[in-house]
Amino acid sequence: MARSGRRPGNQDTxxxxxxxxxxxxxxxGFDGSSIRSIATAARVDPALVHHYFGTKDQLFLDxxxxxxxxxxxxxxxxxxxxxxxxxxxxxxxxxxWDGPAGGAAAAxxxxxxxxxxxxRMMREFVMRRVMxxxxxxxxxxxxxAITRAxxxxxxxxxxxxxxxxxxxxxxxxxxxxTVVALIxxxxxxxxxEPLPPS
Amino acid sequence: MARSGRRPGNQDTxxxxxxxxxxxxxxxGFDGSSIRSIATAARVDPALVHHYFGTKDQLFLDxxxxxxxxxxxxxxxxxxxxxxxxxxxxxxxxxxWDGPAGGAAAAxxxxxxxxxxxxRMMREFVMRRVMxxxxxxxxxxxxxAITRAxxxxxxxxxxxxxxxxxxxxxxxxxxxxTVVALIxxxxxxxxxEPLPPS
Numbered sequence: 001m002a003r004s005g006r007r008p009g010n011q012d013t014x015x016x017x018x019x020x021x022x023x024x025x026x027x028x029g030f031d032g033s034s035i036r037s038i039a040t041a042a043r044v045d046p047a048l049v050h051h052y053f054g055t056k057d058q059l060f061l062d063x064x065x066x067x068x069x070x071x072x073x074x075x076x077x078x079x080x081x082x083x084x085x086x087x088x089x090x091x092x093x094x095x096x097w098d099g100p101a102g103g104a105a106a107a108x109x110x111x112x113x114x115x116x117x118x119x120r121m122m123r124e125f126v127m128r129r130v131m132x133x134x135x136x137x138x139x140x141x142x143x144x145a146i147t148r149a150x151x152x153x154x155x156x157x158x159x160x161x162x163x164x165x166x167x168x169x170x171x172x173x174x175x176x177x178t179v180v181a182l183i184x185x186x187x188x189x190x191x192x193e194p195l196p197p198s
Numbered sequence: 199m200a201r202s203g204r205r206p207g208n209q210d211t212x213x214x215x216x217x218x219x220x221x222x223x224x225x226x227g228f229d230g231s232s233i234r235s236i237a238t239a240a241r242v243d244p245a246l247v248h249h250y251f252g253t254k255d256q257l258f259l260d261x262x263x264x265x266x267x268x269x270x271x272x273x274x275x276x277x278x279x280x281x282x283x284x285x286x287x288x289x290x291x292x293x294x295w296d297g298p299a300g301g302a303a304a305a306x307x308x309x310x311x312x313x314x315x316x317x318r319m320m321r322e323f324v325m326r327r328v329m330x331x332x333x334x335x336x337x338x339x340x341x342x343a344i345t346r347a348x349x350x351x352x353x354x355x356x357x358x359x360x361x362x363x364x365x366x367x368x369x370x371x372x373x374x375x376t377v378v379a380l381i382x383x384x385x386x387x388x389x390x391e392p393l394p395p396s
Contacts, residue, residue: 113363119365153360154356157364158355158357158359161356182394
């Protein structure tokens, strides 16, 4: 496989690609960044980027240091259809955040909120991997999908902020199933009930 | 008025009180911090703290560098009763955040999310000045009030995060009245509709 000779160690090469990827995604967004341009910035062959990271999606997740892939997590929520999807989505999110990856995820949220570069990457992340997948898999009316996804994101982001990041009671210590019962119906309404005329 | 001679300038004295107040509120919370103990830490007479800041509430808001007092803002939302309170609450929040104080408020949210000391102060702030006031003014069942307030806070925090801090579309650019129509009913349900059995 062709590669530049600049960085001999694999770990250094991998890190150089990640640094270039973060800069590219922050500057030009996910859609505006190509594997080729990231490879050029890292002074490596594009084939090496594919070798280390597979797809641009995976490179993005690694550049974000994402502890899990929300798109994979969402698949099990969405492939059971629209009935009860609100409660499933809340339950799955709580399972991930209450689990071992939760601490790393909270750190990402803190970075996204306090740092403009991370905020931009987070926008891409949420828009592309979460919102679009929900809209597509539930077969939402395309004219309404983005609004519904934004509503769900606003409720889920606030729940995660209250429960895991700022940790305000009673949300912080409430049993997961209580949270599911309280907030699941809101997410369900945002996804599947008629929207008010705008 | 008695005062220590340590800091001759008024501005220095005021700043010393604010520094001591931030430390006290972060260490011991709002309820655990007295004007007297803050004055002692700042090496000033308690009367001087009252002179500069009036009440402990106002000292807290100044220590947080809060650009407005959410309790004052909430009064006009709550004193019209339970009907339509959800939409009024969302509308008032957007009016404040869309106004000149919005930028400073966003900075406070960033600090609260990224910094543990600010997070603790924010918990106090939200719990004491916002949640308790809502529960009291709407005469909510005391056994449910804290849950309802937490639900409202989770939706409002997520909305503010999406619209003003991380700025994810479509929430970021949506007309305020569209947001009110979409999210007001959720806040209304959280405040006044029956909660699921827990």
